[in-house]
Amino acid sequence: MFQTISRFILSIVVLVTSLHVFANNSVPVSDLANDIAIPSLDIQKPIQPNSVALSASTNNANAQMSDFVELLQLELRQLRGQVEELNYSLERLKQDQKQRYLDLDRRIVSLSNQPATATEAPPTAVTSQVVQFKDTSSEVSDATSLEQGVVAQEVYDPEIEKADYKAAFALIRERQYDASIVALLAFVEDFPQGALVGNAHYWLGEVYMVQGDASLAAQSFEHVITQFPKHRKIPDALYKAGVAYQNIGDVGKANEALQRVLSEFPESSAARLARERVN
Amino acid sequence: MQVGNLSKIIAISILVVFIGACSSTGETADATASTQAAQMAAEAAALAETQALEEAQVQAQAQAQAQAQAASDAAQKAANDAATADAAQQQQAQDAAQALAHVIYFDFDQSTIKAEFRTALNGHAAYLSQNPSARVVLEGHADERGTREYNIALGERRGNAVSRYLVVQGVSVDAIEVVSFGEERPVNAGQDSASWSENRRVEIRYINY
Amino acid sequence: MVQLTLRLPKLKFFSAPLITIFTLLLSASVWSSNLVIEITQGVDNPVPIAVVPFAWSGDVALSEDVAQVVDADLERSGQFKSLKRSLMLSFPYKKEDVYYRDWLYLATEYLVIGKVVVTDTGGYQVDYQLFDVQRQEAIASSSFSGGKDDLRALGHSVSDAVYEALTGLRGAFRTRIAYVAADKKVNPSYYKLLVADADGYNAKEILKSNQPIMSPSWSRDASKLAYVSFETNRPAIYVQDIITGQRERIKSFKGINGAPAWSPDGSKLALVLSKDGNAEIYVLDLISKRLTRVTKHYGIDTEPAWSVDGKHILFTSDRGGKPQIYQVTLDSGWVERLTFEGDYNARGSLTHDGRFLVLVSRHDSQFHIAVQDLQRGTMSLLTQTSLDESPSVAPNGSMVIYSTQVGGRDILAAVSIDGKVKFNIPANEGVVREPAWSPYLN
Incomplete structure (x- = not known):
């Protein structure tokens, strides 16, 4: 039972860590995208009003990426919260279990002695x-x-x-x-x-x-x-x-x-x- | 209500600047335009709720100054180069930027930019990336629920979300500053979900057009 | 009855000069700029105590009724019920004049008497004695002296001594509260940072601005306040000496500069900066000016509060999806979550003994002040109102002052750590919030 839970937690931790790395990496990715986007705007001088819409649509992919990262971060935080709460209940369970064991042990001892x-x-x-x-x-x-x-x-x-x-x-x-x-x-x-x-x-x-x-x-x-x-x-x-x-x-x-x-x-x-x- | 006031003020300011730009090229006229704009803005704001007063004045003045400056630049250019087309175009772009929504609203405890605000943000992004001297302050706000310092951080998270969106659209990070006021500057003092939703916002303030 | 008649001449003898003094006092006391305290809930069986008007032999009436200060302090603690003066049968001011039967007859358990005299330096000295009426014996006595403007403070010292003698807990009456007042309905609207005595008197303006002021925090010697001011349209942390008014702006950075909190030894300031991308906790060494980053997470980390030994910092973080209170060990950087009950726990701080965590907790969409027993892990709510925030614990851990809303207005209120005693402190103008209880003044 504990093994299952700890294996579950382990897998979450692994997942969280990998997601974390990804989330961190994705920040420079969007910066990179900007570097590409800016020169493409500069070329289009003088600016026409309809070119605004055009450049915006080319940036939609970037916007989606940015949203994606944000969603990932949100989900990660929620997962972290769940891991923390699971750990906490596991810890409490362990303590209860120990308490019960000691209690049982005490009763056995008292029975065999008296x-x-x-x-x-x-x-x-x-x-x-x-x-x-x-x-x-x-x-x-x-x-x-x-x-x-x-x-x-x-x-x-x-x-x-x-x-x-x-x-x-x-x-x-x-x-x-x-x-x-x-x-x-x-x-x-x-x-x-x-x-x-x-x-x-x-x-x-x-x-x-x-x-x-x-x-x-x-x-x-x-x-x-x-x-x-x-x-x-x-x-x-x-x-x-x-x-x-x-x-x-x-x-x-x-x-x-x-x-x-x-x-x-x-x-x-x-x-x-x-x-x-x-x- | 806040939006209504702001747009009214903006409309007045635009009118004033337009008159200023057309009528004269002299510095005195610009100064008059600036004061006039500030006065008219102040009058308009006096009618508004006391809440809006302060912010409206600050914004109106900032805008009036920025616009007077822009108008002055444009006028000077016109005088020197006799190339009025550029100035008109510049003015047109600026008008377009001003016409966009300047307040982005958020859901409770959220910093996700809702689809309905993307058009406006795309417009701001386009203007900012095409006018390298333009600068904005993104003011993040939260509603009164929750602790004050946490709300400061929440307001900043919203400001950052807007900032990130603009940067992704090609705006230079240097053109953007995020300042969070948390729950300290509500636009609506009410204590119901409608009031709260008006307070969960990011205000886009141009400090230089 | 015979006893009563016999005492009557004595009563008259003492009361005649005193009564005239008190009538003068009433008209002299200043109410306007102070906070007024209304007790809303007390303990089930408050201890009956009588504080007899203190004797004063001067020609001119005193500016303060010292016994009244003591009386109000003890009553406000919720643990005492003081006897009305009009019911007292005699006004003794020295031990020989105390007739225990008078007080037994009035069901008083403890009696406080005293006198005020002028010192050589032109200040005042207050002598008091505390009696156990049942056992008919004196249990404490002392004298306190101070300058000519210190009468109320001397009264609070007497309250502290009486409280400690009767409860075994150091009194916190001679302390101060800092708070923020704002009025947006006046023109121009304003924000003020004020400091008042713990009973709401002697309110003194520290700073006035037309931009928000936030998060006042006391230095450990209670001589300075750190706070956040938006006076430049950007948040910045200032440290101000409350006596000289001299202030210093802490080096500020882009983004958030907030939530200053003084370390227990007074040498460091924990604060929140977002210069590295989002809200993180930092520690600024006030001597070396070295800035150390404490937390590192893309979630919000804010509202730092020091552990009693200065080795840990408690903070609010939403790294787990919802705001909860965490604790970081400064040496190792080890982070541990402390709260698990409820989906919003924020702005934690510890009592002086480190046993209880006082915080803001959301239950059924309402924000309450709660206390968590760190040994047993159980949390209990101290307040039932809906938008309670900014809890600050008295230095003796007995009371928590916080801000709440009544009729849409922010007011200050206080609740005992066991939730049994409550009182409101309404302001007479604007709204008041973000109270910070000072450490002991000496």
């Missing part, structure tokens, strides 16, 4: 599909968390919840972000007391971030922080909220969230990322 202890069961199961490894301890914790869920609400099928969550999460993996938002919103509505609702809110935030809607993302992370204060995702939610607030330009709230990660979860990987952000 044997899941409490509520984060099904996401672990789902994530395991992504990263191709499975931790037996997470299976155990699955059971515990689901049991807790059952206690909390009687009319509620943990299997359905788990399946729905998995489905929503699969959409995220497939980058069907719009669909995943719909699924996650439906999920939090269907299982308001579910064991995974905090995770769902967190992932809503992640998806909003990917889509560039930092303000909605901040709301989602904020929801996790305030409604699920004991959730395992809190350090991550705080860090992500900080990033989202920075993107909106709310420096105060961004710093508040990032500082909380640093002071309350100094050992977390989120804290490491937060430190980079603060600096």
Whole structure:
């Protein structure tokens, strides 16, 4: 994909350079034309009014050439503008990509380092599909968390919840972000007391971030922080909220969230990322 | 409106110069013609909008002087050589140049010369290339939209486009000077697209015929 | 209420001589040739402050009401709401006379008192004190002295000090603005270059011409102005000392001579010349008179502005088909585009910290003043009017002065860098435009 784009840009650059050379060369060309045109006028003394029209028509070719050069310059400038804009979006894409990679990397690291202890069961199961490894301890914790869920609400099928969550999460993996938002919103509505609702809110935030809607993302992370204060995702939610607030330009709230990660979860990987952000 | 005024002034000037050239050969008469032309031009301009006033005076005076000079030259030649044919021809060519459109208009943010102005520019080009002592100033202008210094550059780009056109038609680069006034000297102070289109222009001013 | 009655004799004691002075002052102040400022929009919760009339024991009334100058400065910043004098319960001018309850009662958070005395040299000295009413303590005090014509300037110094004590940001009240005024409806029509205090007072004519004057730019010590004048029917750049009036014409060339901009160290002038075919940026070393070409492109390159460190020049170029802001590194000649949002971005300049790019940006065929955060790349519009141009940032980066049109007339207006505070500065004659905010005066 990048190769195609860069090849495209390269070809434009080549085109632009060659056109540029041509445009520069064409200026002396028109000067040359003048040198030819002037003596031809001098010969025609004394000047008759109709000779004016005659000489003008012989210069039409020159005029066309001049127009042509001007059009070329105009088009060149427009092309240059497009190259600049393409470069800019490419650069931004690269940065986004890197950001996402780091984010994913961080999550993998955090998963492999921390044997899941409490509520984060099904996401672990789902994530395991992504990263191709499975931790037996997470299976155990699955059971515990689901049991807790059952206690909390009687009319509620943990299997359905788990399946729905998995489905929503699969959409995220497939980058069907719009669909995943719909699924996650439906999920939090269907299982308001579910064991995974905090995770769902967190992932809503992640998806909003990917889509560039930092303000909605901040709301989602904020929801996790305030409604699920004991959730395992809190350090991550705080860090992500900080990033989202920075993107909106709310420096105060961004710093508040990032500082909380640093002071309350100094050992977390989120804290490491937060430190980079603060600096 | 500006064009109307200018052509009126030009018409008056031509008349004055014509009378001056026919009636006498003396220097005093030329001077009178010059002042008369300036006065009449000033009177005509006083009727015009205040906007046009300044420019009209400057142009009328410049033209009156240039024409008086030309008339004087022609008259002297007539007296010395008794070859009136040349002078008449010269006068004819000058009249023809004056009769041409002196203002070229442009599209928004554009400096391309529209086809409708080519005839006029061809005429100016012919006159300038056949009269090596003739000199023009191409005054480039922009409308008020956009920043002032950028508009100065845009006005110059328009002036340069006209200049390039004339040069391609055989006019010596030395006969042309481009001066840009950007958005500083609008002919129409209005704030609608019609007014703006009147302001996006290059004015061709002869400083010597 | 008991407190009030008890204070009353005190109030009378101080107010009687002062009030007479103020009535005299009102009639003495000159309004005619100055700009008048109308605040159109302020912050949501301006801080309530009271500026008590400054004491003066001289026999003759002062030519300026110094406290009024301070009051107006703070109000104009949009960040303060000043208490009307008619509501004040007492007019203290020394610390011992400040009764915090009076001010608490009026919901005032900060209090400024002061006095004016004559110096040995015949000038004036202004002493002021700033109090935190809630905490009932003095938080700043100082004195400023100047010549006999410097009363307003001394007032601005007090405003600067109060503003800095309360916001942590250096005040820019004791600064000037240069601007161009024109009137084409009078005969003969004219163009003028003027310099006024930042509050619009003390307008002074620098140059008058019947041909256009453009692009004033301040030297770093605020003693000189560079500008473009068409007085010879051709554009030329002049440098003029605003005190002596002495001026020098920079060597001019065929075509454009425009957009002068002083380098941060004051030794160079960036400018635009078209001597080599079309508008390009050049740098003129004012000492060696050496001229260096900076840009090379057949597109338009204009409106140079220096980076804070003097190593880069920002400029407007349409090399990409549409006018956008670029930055060139002077050492290497490396050119980088800075703006990507919108199809017309021009006349960029930087705030004092180099963080924000202030520019003119077109959106929906309307020209607005916008600010781009250079760290985050986001642009936001500061104004909603349609033909806004010539933005110039205050030396402390707090406000942007610009020109706009109201009722078909060019007027000056200002907006805070966060867009929250706005005010118009209508002129009483002709049109005014192209404001340039001076650097700090000292």
